[in-house]
Amino acid sequence: MFVLVNLKAYAADAVGIATTAREVSEESGVRIAVAPQAARLAAVADTGVETWAQHVSPVEHGSHTGSTLAEAAAMAGADGTLINHSERRLRLADIDGALDAAERAELETIVCANNPAQVGAAAALGPDAVAVEPPELIGGDVSVSQADPDIVEDAVAAAEAVDDSVDVLCGAGISSGEDLDAAGELGAEGVLLASGVAKADDPRAALADLVEPLS
Amino acid sequence: MFVLVNLKAYAADAVGIATTAREVSEESGVRIAVAPQAARLAAVADTGVETWAQHVSPVEHGSHTGSTLAEAAAMAGADGTLINHSERRLRLADIDGALDAAERAELETIVCANNPAQVGAAAALGPDAVAVEPPELIGGDVSVSQADPDIVEDAVAAAEAVDDSVDVLCGAGISSGEDLDAAGELGAEGVLLASGVAKADDPRAALADLVEPLS
């Protein structure tokens, strides 16, 4: 299982959480990555944790002021990037373009979507993975793998029907090892989580609890 | 074959072209529809031609000032709608939402895309049809079915791999009966065209020439 901690625009201590994530990853053997703001990629990558961008723009080098160039993210230390997160939806053609950009910069890719049909559509564009995050569960206390197990299974089926080399992750409401376990049993290869770690009083305990079933 | 004439925002005589399209359709037995500006749907539908919207918004009835409500388009006489035209690209989630809206309003749907991967993605969302229009050919003199026959065949294959009930149309540069014929032979069930008719000196002659091989 792959655990991706999305720091969004939280007022969190990005470097502290990144350091903790690296340590918990090393101790547990579970793959954990941290996705900070673009401006904080370098500081997070310096901790040695696997580092992801939250977004890249569908552009090549050129006149694109205010874009998030995949090559700049990679140079700052990013290993992968989310694309089309529910808080940063892209046009279909731009998801395609952002995947091209990420590939050029050798970034691993996860395209987010909010239902199985969109997961199938995203899989058709050839990302490394897709993530299903029902919008109504994002930021809540109930995990997608418990509240809506069908959506995870349907997403796995939808991706497989289109391209069985595309992994499926799930997000929304993930906060405990039990959630992680349930996600894995439904066919997910990983989870996205955010507030469960980034806003936890004790991020280390939150992460340790999360990966405990896998250690 | 289905011929859809997109009037875009041209300074064309929408009612005149619609009347002509209806007549040529009746004379030739070829299905021809006209897609005007939303504000002109009622006037075009009054001519008796099959009438399409150029776009619908991913919204239901509610507080959405300046949207294009599918139900309002239907009430004005629309029978179908384009979605995600290259000049009106939508976010993946909004293509999904616009398809839901069109279905509620009983509008037939064609989702546009500019390459086979995006055609596959669009097909995964369950439209009635998808249309492939390479952006570099739109508005030009060379038709996609002649300049780039592979893209049409690849689009047909991509849609079929995802959902073989989804028809494929092609667009960009279509202006002659020969183009239409070539499109059909590559597996397309119809064509989108715009300037070839809407900006023609003699729209009747342009349409008659277009459908001639099918009559």
Added chain:
Amino acid sequence: MFVLVNLKAYAADAVGIATTAREVSEESGVRIAVAPQAARLAAVADTGVETWAQHVSPVEHGSHTGSTLAEAAAMAGADGTLINHSERRLRLADIDGALDAAERAELETIVCANNPAQVGAAAALGPDAVAVEPPELIGGDVSVSQADPDIVEDAVAAAEAVDDSVDVLCGAGISSGEDLDAAGELGAEGVLLASGVAKADDPRAALADLVEPLS
């Protein structure tokens, strides 16, 4: 005072409300206009009521599929158009472009904004009028002229400081003649309202009550 009834994407009887608005306007002598969906402009204009578009695109005639061309709105019977409504925010450059488009099509213009600073900015672009609508009051039961009289006075001052030929309207929560009166006393030349009429059980009574203090 000018009363503009925005029908948004409501499931309202646009033609019925338009007819009622025309009648109440004639009986009371108060200027009342109705802004339907673009696809319903022609049907609303046919009632004889003053008809407004909810939005126009910052484009000229050309290849702009899915746009709302000002000329098409005018041809369908629109006399004016809202621009930059809080439910259809535009980029600054596009407000400027939409104003150019409306001027070309001889549409009267009201640019919406949600605070006095933005009202000043909008006034600098030369519209006929600006409207201040605090987002937190839109759709609610409390009118801006009663909940937040300062914002109306500040908006009037902000517009005047930039260009004193630009009228100021106010919106959000307007539903009674008292609200209208209060708005006028604060310096507004008119009001925008929506659900107060469009979702009223008896739109005629709602409109008659509204204009009663002015008759």
Added chain:
Amino acid sequence: MFVLVNLKAYAADAVGIATTAREVSEESGVRIAVAPQAARLAAVADTGVETWAQHVSPVEHGSHTGSTLAEAAAMAGADGTLINHSERRLRLADIDGALDAAERAELETIVCANNPAQVGAAAALGPDAVAVEPPELIGGDVSVSQADPDIVEDAVAAAEAVDDSVDVLCGAGISSGEDLDAAGELGAEGVLLASGVAKADDPRAALADLVEPLS
């Protein structure tokens, strides 16, 4: 005069140009800043040059994946930010929100606009400065201060009429000391430039030539 070098998404050596800019600034006494991609802010700030963001999002701390948080830019070393560049146009309400965000993060602000009317509108929102960049000149060989001196004077007048504490810069086509001189004589307090330095064979020579008349 203030010289802001926008590195856009160019394949330029951001750290090398930043180092050069710091040195030329120190040698000449002219204020020079460099605006890299968000992901490269920290690396650029580490050179000691004055560092600007190319864009900040109109958001506060919270759930805003893929945004450019002003606080994150500041933490990475940004001293100021461009807002509403012609390659990253924002909605009017979002320019207002981005200015609030920048102020919270203590970033200096320049709002871009492409004609005097929009400069006036931008000035009404209370930025530190506005910049006028006619889109047709961006990236070209002819400078705005030479090709279109009226637009600079008109922009200065438009800003002054609204708020005389707002400085005006000009951009587009600036590449020589002569351009800089001309801009200053027209009332501009600084210039934005991009390819003239970022794509120069010898960025040091380009910058040195630029600031020569001021040294």
